[in-house]
Amino acid sequence: MTDGYNKRRVHLEGARKEALETSRSRLAVTSVLFAVAFAVISGRLVELAVFEDPQARATATASRTVVQSNSRADILDRNGILLATSVPTASVYANPRHLLDARDAARRIVTVLPEMNGEKLFRRLNPERTFVWIRRNITPNQQFAINALGLPGIYFRRTERRVYPHGSLTSHVVGTTDIDAKGLTGIERSFDGRLQDSEQALALSLDVRVQSVVRRALDTAIEKFSAVGGAGIVLDVTNGEVLALVSLPDFEPHFGGDVTAEARFNRVTKGVYEMGSTFKLFTTAMALDSQTIGLTGGFDATRPLRVARFVINDYHAKKRWLSVPEILVHSSNIGAAKMALAVGTKTQQAYLRALGLTRKAKLELPEVGVPLIPSPWRKISTMTISYGHGIAVSPLQMANGIAALVNGGILRDATLALGAPDAVPAGVQVIKTGTSIKMRKLMRLVVRRGTGKNAEVEGYLVGGKTGTADKPVAGGYADSRRVISSFVGAFPIDRPRYVVLAMVDEPKGTAETFGFATGGWVAAPVVREIVAALGPMMGVAPSREAERLPGPGDPLHIAAGKPRQTARNQRGRGQSVRGPARATN
Amino acid sequence: MRQTTLITLLSVGVMTVALFYLKHEVTTLEEELELLNKTIVSDQEAIHVLRAEWSHLNETGRLRELAEKYLTLEPVRPAQISTVPIPPPTTQEVR
Known part of the structure; x- marks a missing residue:
């Protein structure tokens, strides 16, 4: 704010003065708008900082802790002994459209999974399709070996496998599930919805000792x-x-x-x-x-x-x-x-x-x-x-x-x-x-x-x-x-x-x-x-x-x-x- | 005027640096959180598998075999169970 500036302002006349007046009033309007906007933001800041807002607090402190989800609930006996549980496994699948050479891929996969038939696998890898299961529930070693083959179009998916630690002891009661972990027989079938929806383990009246x-x-x-x-x-x-x-x-x-x-x-x-x-x-x-x-x-x-x-x-x-x-x-x-x-x-x-x-x-x-x-x-x-x-x-x-x-x-x-x-x-x-x-x-x-x-x-x-x-x-x-x-x-x-x-x-x-x-x-x-x-x-x-x-x-x-x-x-x-x-x- | 500009510029500078550090710190913490979450999930899975294994190792038939092989203990027979006769109430209790 120098004197020269003020002096000059005073001496402005005519068209120039008018233009200046217009810009000055525009400036005033803008300033007011900005002032209102800042006031709103300040008010919100004060509200957030000073007044307690439970929802905002929850949002701020929410820790994104991911717990294992969508796993089928366990089945326990009356003393809490595990009768059925789901363990994570990997399953390998192919997208035949991404495969460079299906015959070669099939041949090389069979070297890792010798129990599979390469010719049959090749025929299943229909190039029209985008998803073909190759093998469900493979071991970590097999997963590593397949990964090491470096084949494009071969992917893994995390799946779950139902495990019955007591084997045949409770097979008629606990029952079985199919490969997609849907209940087929026994408790697995009759409580299928409950086991799928809730993570809470299901306790049976059975006693494994008896x-x-x-x-x-x-x-x-x-x-x-x-x-x-x-x-x-x-x-x-x-x-x-x-x-x-x-x-x-x-x-x-x-x-x-x-x-x-x-x-x-x-x-x-x-x-x-x-x-x-x-x-x-x-x-x-x-x-x-x-x-x-x-x-x-x-x-x-x-x-x-x-x-x-x-x-x-x-x-x-x-x-x-x-x-x-x-x-x-x-x-x-x-x-x-x-x-x-x-x-x-x-x-x-x-x-x-x-x-x-x-x-x-x-x-x-x-x-x-x-x-x-x-x-x-x-x-x-x-x-x-x-x-x-x-x-x-x-x-x-x-x-x-x-x-x-x-x-x-x-x-x-x-x-x-x-x-x-x-x-x-x-x-x-x-x-x-x-x-x-x-x-x-x-x-x-x-x-x-x-x-x-x-x-x-x-x-x-x-x-x-x-x-x-x-x-x-x-x-x-x-x-x-x-x-x-x-x-x-x-x-x-x-x-x-x-x-x-x-x-x-x-x-x-x-x-x-x-x-x-x-x-x-x-x-x-x-x-x-x-x-x-x-x-x-x-x-x-x-x-x-x-x-x-x-x-x-x-x-x-x-x-x-x-x-x-x-x-x-x-x-x-x-x-x-x-x-x-x-x-x- | 110059003073205001200076103060504004200075505060902008300070805020930028502060924001940068804050942002950097949040990113680091988020990375750490993600890592921890991954560890938690893998630990949970490991616990899950270990629980299944523990239950499998406690399979009654196996335990019986091991007990027969290594222990000199045998199942409790009814004759070994006795009940303690209830003692008559002491004088304090009666009062």
Whole structure:
């Protein structure tokens, strides 16, 4: 600001002055605009710096920490042991349009991946396409080697591979996924959406330790008796949680397609079988619960029962009047059939329906079998169903029904999802608590005095029932050597916590079992082995008190009979039996 | 006038240098962050794979074999479990 400048300004006249005035007013307008703009910016600055703006703070402090995303959730057992997880792998693909020489590229890739066929690969590299998978899930070494080939048009993509650290141990429950990590079978299928959407691991009610014990015990029995397969399940009767679910033969989940249908088949949930005498527990429970008969009542089992063209025989024939406990202990078909007749078809149907034996079981697996029930339900059906023939249910349904019989009469659907530690899911009262207590005593009696002696475990009170059912074949029943032997037990029977079911398919008798392949000889020892390991593992207190044997006069008294192994032979059994009324044990 | 220009020029210079350093520092930090993120992801993946391996190594059949081979321990039998009888309440507790 010099004086000369001011002086000159004053002396300006005319057109020059006018021009200057115009520019001066333009300057003023611009200045005002700029001033307003700066004021707004300053105001915003003050606002940001002085006043708290949570959103701005969040934007400023947001750390761009990238966590591993879009990976399929893990599957855990009840103790947090990893059963299924996804590990990152690389997959190699080609863009044939970018390839310089497809034949040469194929030839050179095969040098790194020798299991591939170069000619086939070349044919797949169709120049029309822009994306061709060459190989999924290659090893880091292979990735390095392919990279080192320096081929244009060959790229890698980060993919994930499903890994099952426990292999075949839980293959039927956990299931499998396809190459695009979509659930195909088992939990992988039924919880597919949940596993894809959430990163949160999915905890199952399964316990790998129990699973392992059951599998080993079953496997030993299958080997010993040259059986074709087996099924085992351990159920917590207080909440319906499945601790172990084993179907043998099983399969290695990593081998994808190279697994036989036989191994894939889930015998516990998908397979339905005529379970045999274990059904007598249901018959007895419904007879007691409907007050058709009391513990002191009984039926005459002197002679085989003839209905139309069928004859119902006893395997362990006593040829006399039998009380209700005796019918169970000696596993009398005649007695059970007469009991069912006394109960009546309508009541039998109602109880079986209430126990969930006539509908598909509810379990979080896609592989659940529909039970086969007779239609029409004739009088003969009522009779044969009383001892487990003419109706086919899955071992899961069987175990679930037995759980309701022993837990105070409340049916809860079996579940594979882990619930809160002390949560008791709602259930349906299907039999009276009093009936349930009677059933526990009867089941204990079968193990102490009857066909289930081989299930006795030192320290734990096991109750249960054996079953040996002839396998149905087209048009009738197989010869009596093809049987399904099972044992369903509950322990500790004075306050039941677990139901254990073991089933062995087509066992063959051995010298050690005097040629017998019945539930008492084959499946009961499996349950004994499972209970002996399961009890200490789950912290079930052994019972020390000496058990009193019911004396004469007690309805539970069983008159001492001939020792079990003498008075029978395999050949005599069921020779006069035709149709679905074959004898069971 | 000259004073204002000088001050303005000076502040422009200072601000440019300051902005340059700030920007440089942010870029460095961002690079560092990216590196850390990469490390985190690769560590996460490694942990993931190790967890799978750990679970595989703890496979029950394998553990049983190893235990049978190297340990003299065996599974607990029911007979080995005992319950401690609850002692009668002491006089203090009763009060």
